[in-house]
Amino acid sequence: MEQFYMRSQPPSAYVLTNPTPERRENCAVVMLEFNELSPTLITRFMDAGELPNFKRLYDGSSIFTTDAEEASPNLEPWIQWITVHSGLSYDQHGIFHLGDGHKLDSPQVWDLLSRAGRTVFVCGSMNSRYDLPINGAVLPDPWASGTPPYPAGTFRNYFTFVQRNVQEYTNDRIPLSSGDYLRFLRFMLGHGLSVNTGIWIIRQLIAERMNPNSRWKRATILDKLQWDVFKNWHASHRPDFATFFINSTAHFQHMYWRNMNPDVFTVKPDPTEQSEYRGAILFGYKEMDRLIGEALALTDDGRTILILCSALSQQPCLVYEDIGGKTYYRPRVFERVLEFAGVEGPYRIEPVMSEQFQIRFEKEASAKAAAEALRAVCLPEGPAMEAHCHGTDVYAGCNVYRQLPKDAPLMGPDGILMPFFRLFYQVEGLKSGMHHPDGILWIHDPYTSADHSARRISLRDVAPTLLSYFDLPATVEMTGRAISTTPGSGVPKADKLRCR
Known part of the structure; x- marks a missing residue:
């Protein structure tokens, strides 16, 4: 039988209580x-x-x-x-x-x-x-x-749609087809899409047409959609x-x-x-x-x-103020960065947060070689990439957090030069909050x-x-x-x- 104790006076004495069945x-x-x-x-x-x-x-x-x-x-x-x-x-x-x-x-x-x-x-x-x-x-x-x-x-179409939007949030182009949008809409219509959420999304898209800088508010759309799905499932199944x-x-x-x-x-x-x-x-x-x-x-x-x-x-976040604040850079197309570094496949790329992404290989030797190749990609003042190998996986990203000139050159492992901003783009804004x-x-x-x-x-x-x-x-x-x-x-x- 479960037993609970509540403290009384003096502190070393306890009263035994039991919750109801x-x-x-x-x-x-x-x-x-x-x-x-x-x-x-x-x-x-x-x-x-x-x-x-x-x-x-x-x-x-x-x-x-x-x-x-x-x-x-x-x-x-x-x-x-x-x-x-x-x-x-x-x-x-x-x-x-x-x-x-x-x-x-x-x-x-x-x-x-x-x-x-x-x-x-x-x-x-x-x-x-x-x-x-x-x-x-x-x-x-x-x-x-x-x-x-x-x-x-049940959740595949919704999950795929949301995942691609979130992982490529900072990119101008989201890799989704018209069929993906249609399947997502069908899911939401059958899983709790509320009138308020629909109205808010329409108003947000109109606002973006009038003021493109208001796009930042779009991040709350997922909250509303996710809450609609949660409420619908919770009401139906009472977990x-x-x-x-x-x-x-x-x-x-x-x-x-x-x-x-x-x-x-x-x-x-x-x-x-x-x-x-x-x-x-x-x-x-x-x-x-x-x-x-x-x-x-x-x-x-x-x-x-x-x-x-x-x-x-x-x-x-005040630790980067002496270099003008923390910014970060993200690959325009992940595969092109790996090609420039001389990384060979087969592999699978999975975007993560901010500048980071993961590369999944079939063999550990391929992963180790890829990490070494990415770490060899340099700016004139030093390495431009960070890459860590864990078994058959590589966790990578651009490790530059300061403002770069528009003509910054990037050098690959074989000595070939490429304009940095042809492969990377700067994410808008400076990081100003830290954990x-x-x-x-x-x-x-x-x-x-x-x-x-x-x-x-x-x-x-x-x-x-x-x-x-x-x-x-x-x-x-x-x-x-x-x-x-x-x-x-x-x-x-x-x-x-x-x-x-």
Whole structure:
């Protein structure tokens, strides 16, 4: 029989309490995974009255600050989200690159819940993996390469469309056919496309015709489409555990922190640029505020625990100001860059975030040769490419982050010169937000009262906590402990579960 303890006075004494059987049988969890939201900015915007639904959720939640317990270069969301979902530290799981989540040998929370007979829906969770059979559905993040959607027949057309749009977001040409658009539209019409989303998309496209600089707002379209799909599946299947991941505001913070708070930066934004982007980050938070309002309504059934998790957060990026701010460059056509470097196939290229991309080879020797060839591509002052070989895979990208002259020459391994900008293009804007290990974890639990004591916990504690809601113990590999949402308890729930 499950046993819980609540702290009383004195601190060393505990009172044994038991939840009702209904809680164990009927509990459901929805976890909103809003990537890299800043606790500081949320507080600022809530205090200004800009985020009424965030405030409603905050007022009714137990508030925790998570610590990713990592520093650069290991402080990346595709590393931290694996920790959230598996309960393993980076030292344990060892997954360093985005798109490699499928290589993880350990189960994630939804695998353990599925094995226990619970139904699950994983919607967009970053760098995810899953075991088959799984009792539910999985819609991977747009950067996933080795993790297909499940059921494949249900989500394939949607996943392909979204993946190509996201991976080539900075490019003027998206590799999609008219048939791809038609199949995507058919999917959305049958899987929850809302009138509000349709109207917003039409208005956005019209706005772009009138002001091409407003294209940046397009990043929130995926949020709206993904939420429509999530709501439709959740209403139809009522999973016991569901995740919903979005990334647009993290993108806005990386790109537009300089515009939101120019005083802390040496490189000031252009006045014309400032007029367009000064409110971009607040715009992103207000868009997420609308989703939180809908999530509160969706889960207002007296049995569903609503959790908001960010895994990590951001802060102003000031470390590149002495070189004019951080910019980055992306291949116009990936195959042409590899051809210039003398890389031989067969291979498969998978774009990732920013300047990065992966190359999959059939043989390890081919991968090693490709990494060496790419590292030999140079500008006059040094290497232009970074490439790391892991088995048959190469993780590569342009490692130049400063402003280059328009006539910058690029030299290949064989000494042939090529204009740099014939192979690469500069992504618009300067990076102005960087990662911070603090994250938010708000738990809106209908079975407990709110707690704003702002306790600090390890990110490794999230997975055991999720399992504890379903009376499942942490695995032996998990080094975190389930936390209690009982105000003032100060007692890890995992310890309580061990005292059966």
